[in-house]
Amino acid sequence: MAVYRHIHIDYWQDGFVLDLTPEEKYFYIYLMTNSKTSQCGIYELPKRIIETETGYNRETVDKLLDRFVEYKKIVYCEETREVFLMNWIKHNKIVSPKVKKCVYEELKKIKSMDMVNLFFKQCEGYGYTLDKNELKINMGMDRVSIPIPEVENNFEYGYGEKEKQKEKQKEKQKEKQKEKQKEEEPTYSVGRFKKLYEQNIGLINGIVAEWLFEISELIDYELFKRAIEIATNKGKCNKGYVAGIIKQWLDNNIRSYEDLKAYEIGVKNRRDESGEYSQYKYANANERENEEYTRKPTAEEVEEIRRSIDEMRRNRGQL
Numbered sequence: 001m002a003v004y005r006h007i008h009i010d011y012w013q014d015g016f017v018l019d020l021t022p023e024e025k026y027f028y029i030y031l032m033t034n035s036k037t038s039q040c041g042i043y044e045l046p047k048r049i050i051e052t053e054t055g056y057n058r059e060t061v062d063k064l065l066d067r068f069v070e071y072k073k074i075v076y077c078e079e080t081r082e083v084f085l086m087n088w089i090k091h092n093k094i095v096s097p098k099v100k101k102c103v104y105e106e107l108k109k110i111k112s113m114d115m116v117n118l119f120f121k122q123c124e125g126y127g128y129t130l131d132k133n134e135l136k137i138n139m140g141m142d143r144v145s146i147p148i149p150e151v152e153n154n155f156e157y158g159y160g161e162k163e164k165q166k167e168k169q170k171e172k173q174k175e176k177q178k179e180k181q182k183e184e185e186p187t188y189s190v191g192r193f194k195k196l197y198e199q200n201i202g203l204i205n206g207i208v209a210e211w212l213f214e215i216s217e218l219i220d221y222e223l224f225k226r227a228i229e230i231a232t233n234k235g236k237c238n239k240g241y242v243a244g245i246i247k248q249w250l251d252n253n254i255r256s257y258e259d260l261k262a263y264e265i266g267v268k269n270r271r272d273e274s275g276e277y278s279q280y281k282y283a284n285a286n287e288r289e290n291e292e293y294t295r296k297p298t299a300e301e302v303e304e305i306r307r308s309i310d311e312m313r314r315n316r317g318q319l
Contacts, residue, residue, distance in 0.1 A: 005033040008091070016071070027064045030054055031074065031085060040103045041088025042115050046081045075118065080111040084118065094128045190216040193224055200228050201237055208239060218250060222257035 007029065011017055017025060034053060036043045050061045065083075068074045075084040094103055110116050123129075193216045194204055204212070215224060227245045231237040254260050 005037060007032065016073075024064065024067065027054070027056075028068070028073070031068070031083065032088075038106045039092070039094075039099060040106045040110075040119060041085045041092065042082060042106070042110050042112075042119060044081055044111075045083045075115065077112045077115065082110065082112050082115060084115045086122075089119070089122045089126055089128070094123065192221050196221075196225060196228060200232065201239060201242070211239070211243070215246060218255060219246060220256045223249065223255070223260060226257060226260065 011029075017028070020028065030050075030053070031037075034045070034049075036045050036049065047058060047061050047065075050056065051058060054061070056064070065074070065076050069076055073086055075086065076082075094100060107116055107119065190213050193212045194209070197208070197212060198204060224246070227242050227249075228237065230245055231241045234241070249255075249260065252263060254263050
């Protein structure tokens with residue numbers, strides 16, 4: 001492997017390079033000149049090495065690799081951690097016997113046979129005479145039986161898509177596992193109650209933790225969530241108010257969200273049949289009594305008060 005890598009001065013005037021960000025220009029030069037580069041343009045480059053040599057964090061490294069895959073300038077195999085520079089062969093001739101020998105030696109070490117196949121396809125396109133059979137002979141007995149797959153005509157673009165499909169499948173599997181875990185998680189799991197309480201009400205002390213444990217054995221998570229929603233809408237999202245709501249439900253034998261929906265439908269039907277309307281209040285007894293004292297009087301009540309005041313004034317005048 002050569003100690004030096006040559007960058008042509010036209011690099012900076014290249015149409016593709018001109019449109020890159022400074023970060024991308026630096027990363028592209030790094031891919032062409034780092035210590036792992038090879039004569040064939042395929043080499044193993046773990047992301048940890050990229051982080052160390054460039055100073056970028058893993059998120060930035062992933063972003064830049066994905067970006068150059070989209071630009072169709074590289075192919076990166078997550079399984080083997082190998083990269084193939086798509087334009088490498090174009091700018092690095094494979095003509096002399098010494099170069100060919102070096103290339104064969106490097107290809108023997110490549111783990112991704114898809115990349116090896118892509119390499120031969122590109123060599124054919126540039127008119128370089130390299131023999132797959134020669135590579136098989138040089139591979140030795142340990143890999144001679146491994147077939148080199150036939151490449152598709154659009155492999156240069158298809159390989160990147162293939163890797164993307166693999167990533168999508170992995171993401172789908174992860175999502176399925178998350179959904180499965182969520183389904184398997186007990187409806188009355190106290191951990192979910194604690195998390196929801198912390199997110200909406202506040203820190204949990206010993207007393208609250210004990211209360212949550214008791215509540216989680218009496219009602220389901222969705223009903224607890226509904227109690228917090230009601231308290232939030234009322235602007236009274238605290239333990240006392242939520243506890244008052246839950247107590248009313250338990251007094252009416254409501255222990256799940258399904259029970260609550262059935263109860264509310266029953267209440268509505270009874271009101272419709274009787275013609276009576278009264279708003280169902282989620283509050284404790286003391287608060288309901290306070291609301292009766294602090295509510296706004298009706299027009300009839302105001303008029304009655306005025307008549308009483310007028311009558312008192314007349315009586316005083318007669319005296």
